[in-house]
Amino acid sequence: MKILETRNLSKFFDGLKALNGVNIEVDKRTLTLIIGPNGSGKSTFINTICGFYKPDGGKVYFEGKDVTGLPPNKIYEHGIVRTFQTPQPLKKLTVLENLLVAERHVGENVLNALRYGKWLGQEEELVEKAFRILEFLKIDHLWDRESYKLSGGQLKLVEVGRALMTNPKLIVMDEPIAGVAPALAHDIFRTFIDLTNKEITFLIVEHRLDIVMSYVDYVYVMANGRVISQGKPEEVMNDPKVVEVYMGGG
Ligand SMILES: Nc1ncnc2c1ncn2[C@@H]1O[C@H](COP(=O)(O)OP(=O)(O)OP(=O)(O)O)[C@@H](O)[C@H]1O
Numbered sequence: 001m002k003i004l005e006t007r008n009l010s011k012f013f014d015g016l017k018a019l020n021g022v023n024i025e026v027d028k029r030t031l032t033l034i035i036g037p038n039g040s041g042k043s044t045f046i047n048t049i050c051g052f053y054k055p056d057g058g059k060v061y062f063e064g065k066d067v068t069g070l071p072p073n074k075i076y077e078h079g080i081v082r083t084f085q086t087p088q089p090l091k092k093l094t095v096l097e098n099l100l101v102a103e104r105h106v107g108e109n110v111l112n113a114l115r116y117g118k119w120l121g122q123e124e125e126l127v128e129k130a131f132r133i134l135e136f137l138k139i140d141h142l143w144d145r146e147s148y149k150l151s152g153g154q155l156k157l158v159e160v161g162r163a164l165m166t167n168p169k170l171i172v173m174d175e176p177i178a179g180v181a182p183a184l185a186h187d188i189f190r191t192f193i194d195l196t197n198k199e200i201t202f203l204i205v206e207h208r209l210d211i212v213m214s215y216v217d218y219v220y221v222m223a224n225g226r227v228i229s230q231g232k233p234e235e236v237m238n239d240p241k242v243v244e245v246y247m248g249g250g
């Protein structure tokens with residue numbers, strides 16, 4: 001069963017066709033990966049389906065509903081959550097506080113929540129929910145640690161935790177394990193697989209193919225704003241077109 005589908009999605013920047021008719025489908029409770037050389041349009045694709053860029057053509061369907069061109073807060077209300085690197089002010093908060101501020105504000109401006117101290121006085125229920133998520137992510141022992149003291153990989157898990165606080169259906173991540181040590185990077189992807197068993201779907205852009213390929217269900221390969229190959233990981237990695245774009249640099 002597919003949860004997300006794009007048809008002929010296009011996005012142009014001053015005549016540059018960053019997305020040039022992209023058709024991608026994501027099945028429910030799977031981990032779908034987008035790869036491709038630098039500048040091939042991967043981040044543009046993610047930003048367009050999440051509402052940060054308005055497409056110049058084509059359609060985005062989520063759970064069968066047309067969500068094309070909706071602003072980020074509306075996309076978020078549909079259950080699509082894009083994770084972001086922890087911004088500086090949030091790093092002063094503890095791990096637990098980071099999850100509490102996210103609960104109602106991921107789709108809005110997280111910094112507003114911080115400014116108005118909205119995370120204070122939350123109901124016990126929310127704190128319990130945050131702890132359940134931290135336990136699931138195996139970072140509950142870090143709950144009262146200021147986030148700036150965490151390792152890169154632990155911070156990524158906090159980002160996932162903030163996303164989980166919003167009960168997402170689809171989590172979208174751009175290079176979640178960039179700069180993360182291999183052992184923790186594997187743990188992070190194992191956690192994603194566990195989450196697909198809990199009804200969560202992932203759409204991920206990542207360059208570190210050596211680590212991620214064994215975890216993903218389906219792969220799209222982009223080059224020059226188009227999908228040039230798709231299939232199961234082993235199919236894609238054996239596709240001469242894929243080898244060519246990587247060797248040729250785009
Ligand atoms: N906001 C923008 N304004 C103008 N051009 C942009 C903008 N965002 C992306 N581009 C251009 O669109 C093309 C695709 O960029 P994009 O960031 O989507 O690539 P990518 O596949 O994510 O690359 P990388 O692997 O390096 O992150 C590039 O040529 C880039 O320079």
Ligand SMILES: [Mg+2]
Nearest residue numbers: 042043044174
């Ligand atoms: Mg990118």
